Amino acid sequence: MGVSAETAGALSYLHSEAAIAIIHRDVKSTNILLDENFTAKVSDFGASRLMPSDKAQLSTLVQGTFGYLDPEYLHSSQLTEKSDVYSFGIVLAELITGKKAISFDKPEKERTLSLVFVSAVKEDRCLEIIDKRILNEGNVEHITEVALLASRCLKVRGEDRPSMKEVALELEGLLRETEQYPWIHQDPGNFEESEYLLRGSHVDYPDTGPISTTGYTMKNQLICFSVEDAR
Template sequence: MPPGCSCSEGYEGNPYLQCRVIGLALGVLFLLIGAWWMSKLIKRRRCIQLKKKFFKRNGGLLLQQQLSSSDGSVRKTKVFSSNELEKATDFFNENRILGHGGQGTVYKGMLADGSIVAVKKSTIVDEDKLEEFINEVVILSQISHRNVVRLLGCCLETDVPLLVYEFIPNGNLYKYIHVQNDEFLLSWEMRLRIAIEVAGALSYLHSAASIPVYHSDIKSTNMLLDEKYRATISDFGSSRSIAIDQTHLTTHVQGTFGYLDPEYFQSSQFTEKSDVYSFGVVLVELLSGQKPIFSASPTESRSLATHFIMLMEDNRLFDILDARVKEHCHNEEVVAVGNLARKCLNLNGKNRPTMKEITTVLERVIQKGSNVQQDSQENENIMADLSMQYMGCISDINNDL
């Protein structure tokens, strides 16, 4: 009988059998623990291998190559883990959805440090979409402008790639123009300010950035408003950076119907003037409050750009002016913005102004408006002073009597 195997006091029988049972139980237990540990280890290795596979498939190597070949002007992009972003978005809960775009769905998230972010989950990426995704990362890494959305980082180890942006709290411009809201009115002054902020950002992208960038999908849904209702350009998935000596970029037709440059649609040659045309449509949206494609009748849809040009040719600009701002704007400003929009929508791209010229015109319009308001306020102050002096004279006369 093995040493140590004895019955407890008050019991009798074969203690060897009891020891054997206990030994077998412990052996099975250790075997199960070992199997569980091995299973967990294998699962972890598979997960690591799968993440590496996703990283490679989602363009991780291409991104590393793009960033390493930059001239140092590219900001370092933070690489988030899938666990971080799953926790941040409550596992991409539908209640966290901020909106849907051409390249994916955007979720509101909160990182471990408490900061609020917008997480863009791309649609299933094929080889064609892969370049768009990496393109957006590289382009936004080069851009530093207060009116361009800031890219915080990305995650490539998931089934579909993820981009993490700063959170812009007040949604897109489209809803403020086209969705009725009695609690908030997008005033004429705000519309002018938004127009000049977007124009200034596009001017920067076209001519002041380290590498010229064409957005290629300018529209009111891609213009986000922050807590002070300042405009920020977003969604650079279809954007293109170009070499200095290039005059145009030939690619497959992209953009959004209603905003798309007719010249680009015909030739597939995208230039900075294609962004100008799209911006012209946004200007008309701000002027009119109408959608880029609107219903002229129950059976007919019409292009806002074409409708606007026809009205301008008939000298009927004020027929299209948004009724919500008619009583609160200066006619001279409306005419100036209308003429500018008409130039942007010229069918010949060469005859359109540059974004830098557009910015200059809008700055003059706003400056003139400020001077008019200042003169009006000074006149009111003068009239108030004269009224006070008049009342004082009347009072003195009454006292003398």
């Protein structure tokens, strides 16, 4: 839960606390790196866009990663902050199910995690798809709340999704309630389905050029990027 809360906080910072709002536009598991202390760091701002304060959406060419793309953005080419929220919802679903966003080796109806996950939550079957390795008698309620939050992030219409700030606050609240990091206090070997999040004992950021003095560095080094990376 610590990884998800830190990532949500970083994205919330981009959307509502940075001097100029920034939409990451390619939120996915492989762009969330973990250091030796399991501190989450959001990386790769090559697709990010600046959001002018006088606009709520931007008309752009669709860009992102299949399986994480906001369906509303995909069909309308209208990019909003809620597009990152949808992508983060997929990441949350991956974390608590241990499944990949897209699994081509599965039957067609089971290939897309978003459809499988939303359907399970809607039919009150979310515990059936939760990774059993993270479930115990003391955290079922909290894991279920995270699943419900992820399903809200995956609403088809952007206006029905929570803001990234709301997501971050909710996850931080759940984290405080658990008083521990149940998903990262386990042996790293238990993260077979999510090991692509790990990048050794240090974080290697993509080579996007030097960090400018106008960039932002979030507390705990959750985020480090150059404004020049956002177009």
